């Protein structure tokens with residue numbers, strides 16, 4: 001496997017730190033927890049989409065694009081990072097925001113990531129929940145073409161085989177760090193949504209033969225759907241690298257029991273997790289992804305699921321979204 005064969009724009013701050021979480025480990029009574037700080041990738045607040053965007057921008061620039069077109073939920077971290085990447089390379093950025101979370105709270109609709117998208121110069125348009133987002137992407141791309149522009153369409157979450165190469169790279173980086181530190185990793189835990197992060201990790205770990213299981217904690221879809229999506233993308237990503245036979249179905253495991261009432265909807269256990277991690281490790285998680293993944297990690301740890309393991313939690317970023325949830329968090333911060 002040789003990632004340098006793929007076009008790549010360079011803007012992420014890499015490698016991201018791999019750090020112990022001793023106070024959180026102690027608070028939970030084990031396992032031994034570490035955090036991979038992909039919240040520190042550096043692009044206008046950073047997060048996991050930045051690694052994917054290095055490869056997606058590589059492809060877009062090679063294709064001669066002048067406009068990035070993408071989509072996400074209103075408080076999408078992917079959209080913020082795409083808007084930032086566009087600004088960094090002097091490209092225009094056309095965004096379709098799906099009103100997926102049922103709220104009219106002004107912090108949700110205007111603060112957090114939305115404020116930053118606008119500051120970064122992206123052009124936003126909203127569509128109703130349940131809209132056909134792929135069709136919407138294609139129609140905006142057509143609009144750009146009709147106006148003489150050259151669009152490059154990035155799917156939601158940057159989750160296609162090209163974007164997932166960013167998490168193949170993360171798998172290589174993480175294992176190299178662990179080897180250098182003499183740290184044996186028993187398991188990696190990550191939030192899993194549009195699937196590119198989880199799939200890239202699975203493909204990367206399989207291709208380097210690391211034998212480290214990945215547990216994805218779902219934020220939206222039920223388990224069967226999520227695992228099928230991740231597996232499909234992991235195989236496609238490994239195929240892009242010439243080795244699809246190395247990714248087996250058993251490598252993809254998702255636990256979707258912590259979604260709660262739905263995507264982007266926060267419950268008491270999520271808020272408790274946000275507070276616990278902030279107050280033990282001074283780490284800022286987000287309400288939609290890492291907060292849900294941490295809710296799962298906490299519950300599973302307390303149930304003894306990881307006993308004597310060393311577990312790496314992938315911090316995929318998203319703290320900018322906290323400001324979109326002020327009214328939800330208010331009253332729970334004591």
Ligand SMILES: *Cc1c(COP(=O)(O)O)cnc(C)c1O
Nearest residue numbers: 077193194195197289316317318
């Ligand atoms: C997008 C996102 C995820 C999920 O990653 P996918 O590749 O979409 O599965 C997790 N955490 C944060 C903060 C995100 O923005």
